[in-house]
Amino acid sequence: MTMDIHIRGVTKTFGASPALHGVDLDIQSGELIGLLGPSGSGKTTLLRILAGLETPTGGDIRFGEQDMAGQSVQERRVGFVFQSYALFRHMSVAQNIGYGLRVRPRATRPSASEISRRVEELLGLVQLKGFESRFPGQLSGGQRQRVALARALAVEPRVLLLDEPFGALDAQVRKDLRRWLREIHDRTGHTTVFVTHDQDEALEMSDRVAVLNRGALEQVATPDEIYDNPATPFIYGFIGDANRIDVSLRNGQVGLGDTVLARAPASAEGKAELFFRPEHAALDEAPGATRGTLVALRRTGAKRRGEIKLDGAANTIEIDLPATTTLTLGDRVGVRLDRFSVFSEGRRVSALALATRAA
Amino acid sequence: MADIATRAPTQSRDRDATAESPAIRAAMIGAAVAILSLFLFLPLATVFIEAFGKGIDAYLATLSDSNTLSAIRLTLLVAAICVPVNTVCGAAAAWAIARFDFVGKSLLTTLIDLPFSVSPVIAGLVYVLLFGARGLFGPFLQAHDIEIIFAVPGIVLATTFVTFPFVARELIPLMQQQGSYDEQAALTLGASPFRMFWTVTLPNIKWGLLYGVLLCNARAMGEFGAVAVVSGHIRGFTNTLPLHVDALYNDYDMTGAFAVASILALLALLTLGVKTLLEWRFAGELALRRRH
Numbered sequence: 001m002t003m004d005i006h007i008r009g010v011t012k013t014f015g016a017s018p019a020l021h022g023v024d025l026d027i028q029s030g031e032l033i034g035l036l037g038p039s040g041s042g043k044t045t046l047l048r049i050l051a052g053l054e055t056p057t058g059g060d061i062r063f064g065e066q067d068m069a070g071q072s073v074q075e076r077r078v079g080f081v082f083q084s085y086a087l088f089r090h091m092s093v094a095q096n097i098g099y100g101l102r103v104r105p106r107a108t109r110p111s112a113s114e115i116s117r118r119v120e121e122l123l124g125l126v127q128l129k130g131f132e133s134r135f136p137g138q139l140s141g142g143q144r145q146r147v148a149l150a151r152a153l154a155v156e157p158r159v160l161l162l163d164e165p166f167g168a169l170d171a172q173v174r175k176d177l178r179r180w181l182r183e184i185h186d187r188t189g190h191t192t193v194f195v196t197h198d199q200d201e202a203l204e205m206s207d208r209v210a211v212l213n214r215g216a217l218e219q220v221a222t223p224d225e226i227y228d229n230p231a232t233p234f235i236y237g238f239i240g241d242a243n244r245i246d247v248s249l250r251n252g253q254v255g256l257g258d259t260v261l262a263r264a265p266a267s268a269e270g271k272a273e274l275f276f277r278p279e280h281a282a283l284d285e286a287p288g289a290t291r292g293t294l295v296a297l298r299r300t301g302a303k304r305r306g307e308i309k310l311d312g313a314a315n316t317i318e319i320d321l322p323a324t325t326t327l328t329l330g331d332r333v334g335v336r337l338d339r340f341s342v343f344s345e346g347r348r349v350s351a352l353a354l355a356t357r358a359a
Numbered sequence: 360m361a362d363i364a365t366r367a368p369t370q371s372r373d374r375d376a377t378a379e380s381p382a383i384r385a386a387m388i389g390a391a392v393a394i395l396s397l398f399l400f401l402p403l404a405t406v407f408i409e410a411f412g413k414g415i416d417a418y419l420a421t422l423s424d425s426n427t428l429s430a431i432r433l434t435l436l437v438a439a440i441c442v443p444v445n446t447v448c449g450a451a452a453a454w455a456i457a458r459f460d461f462v463g464k465s466l467l468t469t470l471i472d473l474p475f476s477v478s479p480v481i482a483g484l485v486y487v488l489l490f491g492a493r494g495l496f497g498p499f500l501q502a503h504d505i506e507i508i509f510a511v512p513g514i515v516l517a518t519t520f521v522t523f524p525f526v527a528r529e530l531i532p533l534m535q536q537q538g539s540y541d542e543q544a545a546l547t548l549g550a551s552p553f554r555m556f557w558t559v560t561l562p563n564i565k566w567g568l569l570y571g572v573l574l575c576n577a578r579a580m581g582e583f584g585a586v587a588v589v590s591g592h593i594r595g596f597t598n599t600l601p602l603h604v605d606a607l608y609n610d611y612d613m614t615g616a617f618a619v620a621s622i623l624a625l626l627a628l629l630t631l632g633v634k635t636l637l638e639w640r641f642a643g644e645l646a647l648r649r650r651h
Binding site for chain 2: 051052053073074077078079080082084086087088089090099100103104148151152154155
């Protein structure tokens with residue numbers, strides 16, 4: 001039995017400092033959603049509020065139709081996986097996994113044989129058969145994390161909440177576990193919310209990503225949408241690489257020096273910021289393209305990164321170039337932006353999406 | 360690290376950089392053993408040699424004396440009350456300090472240490488000033504015919520005060536270091552707070568708790584200063600074992616004093632023995648916990 005979650009206007013203040021202000025988020029049943037944000041953005045606080053480990057200062061949480069206000073941690077039936085695993089070190093793997101079933105009141109507690117059957121089944125799911133009598137101290141980090149997940153799944157939770165599930169693991173183990181967790185999710189179908197500060201993790205695993213910054217949601221969208229069409233300057237800076245140039249809005253046009261880059265609503269006037277990703281720009285010698293000078297060239301994996309000083313821009317920008325480029329430093333080039341966003345006072349006033357180019 | 364040290368010995372011989380030469384090692388071990396023998400083993404041996412100085416009969420006669428038996432009973436009774444009280448209160452105080460933030464927390468932490476920083480005699484005196492005949496609550500207690508000073512309740516109070524820090528001191532750093540994630544995990548899995556305490560909290564702190572209880576017990580049985588002030592030294596009634604040793608010594612009954620002292624020494628050795636046994640019995644589990 002899995003649940004949709006509705007978060008309405010949730011706020012949380014610790015002493016005088018606000019950790020969350022007015023978060024609204026709807027999570028569909030069976031969805032895998034990543035809460036992504038830098039440290040101190042309030043993502044873990046939000047997760048702990050969902051679990052009932054923290055009480056919100058204001059706002060509502062509903063699981064399905066049920067209001068969670070006044071529902072204790074135990075009553076919420078959530079599976080919570082801690083970053084530090086929080087395995088019970090004096091219990092074996094099997095005892096850890098069965099804990100949530102053993103502590104049930106007698107009336108609803110499964111029989112001992114039923115519990116061990118369920119533990120056996122979960123050990124299979126997390127690929128730890130044969131480890132049942134080991135203690136947490138005898139397991140690797142990745143194995144501990146899998147035990148923690150099995151323990152959370154044992155209680156048949158209505159939602160699964162994971163706090164930085166792979167935060168303490170090696171890069172390679174992390175990658176394997178990401179794929180594996182996604183598979184487990186697809187097989188068991190639990191509504192899952194996980195917290196991460198790792199953008200790759202969020203983009204790779206989630207159905208949707210919710211980006212938090214300073215206690216507020218910046219954008220909630222699919223990974224493609226988040227990466228290709230960031231809704232705020234913060235997301236451009238936080239996820240992936242981005243270039244920023246100062247532009248001016250005049251007469252319904254976005255201008256850089258004398259070059260007109262795009263159209264904008266006529267009401268917008270004054271200074272603005274234009275953001276684009278290095279891979280969303282290309283060299284273009286057509287007349288009318290923005291001109292600039294190549295000032296640096298670096299090798300980055302399969303491609304080269306060219307640093308270009310656009311005429312009339314205060315700072316340099318970076319664009320992706322093929323590894324076979326014959327350009328040398330000081331060459332004059334024309335640059336075409338295939339996809340970008342223009343923000344004025346934090347609001348998006350103009351954008352160009354890739355779809356218009358592909359046509 | 361060890362690999363590097365053996366592959367590239369910077370010393371003239373194959374030896375760890377931190378190890379001393381055999382001569383220095385022998386001298387240091389020798390000095391440690393000599394000091395331990397002089398200050399610990401020798402006095403302990405003296406207790407037993409003196410106790411049996413006039414033969415086993417004199418020893419047994421002292422032990423079977425009714426005043427001695429009453430002192431043993433009183434000492435055990437005091438420990439039997441103090442230790443459980445301090446275990447529960449100490450654990451509760453440690454829980455409060457390690458788990459919650461509240462106004463006056465640092466004051467409470469300081470207060471817990473107070474019995475260690477105050478001379479036990481002062482501790483005893485405080486109770487006399489509070490509950491004595493001319494003390495703050497003296498008239499009230501007399502009117503209701505309640506005896507505290509120069510009676511068993513006073514001894515229990517003074518001993519409880521002096522031994523309070525042992526359990527709390529042992530648990531606070533342990534619980535702070537462990538954090539509360541295990542407990543939160545138990546709650547999310549549906550455990551009631553009571554169930555969580557017995558199945559998660561207690562197993563996590565049991566070693567610290569046990570050490571605290573053993574130390575508390577040793578001190579409760581051996582406390583002299585605070586008890587001496589409040590007891591009134593009524594033989595057969597308010598003399599604990601340490602006070603009885605003192606009384607016999609003042610009577611120039613050396614054999615008797617040492618015979619009773621040997622019981623105290625045996626209780627101390629028993630405590631040490633239990634501690635060692637537990638450490639040995641659960642050595643594997645202890646090692647695992649450290650690796651975790």
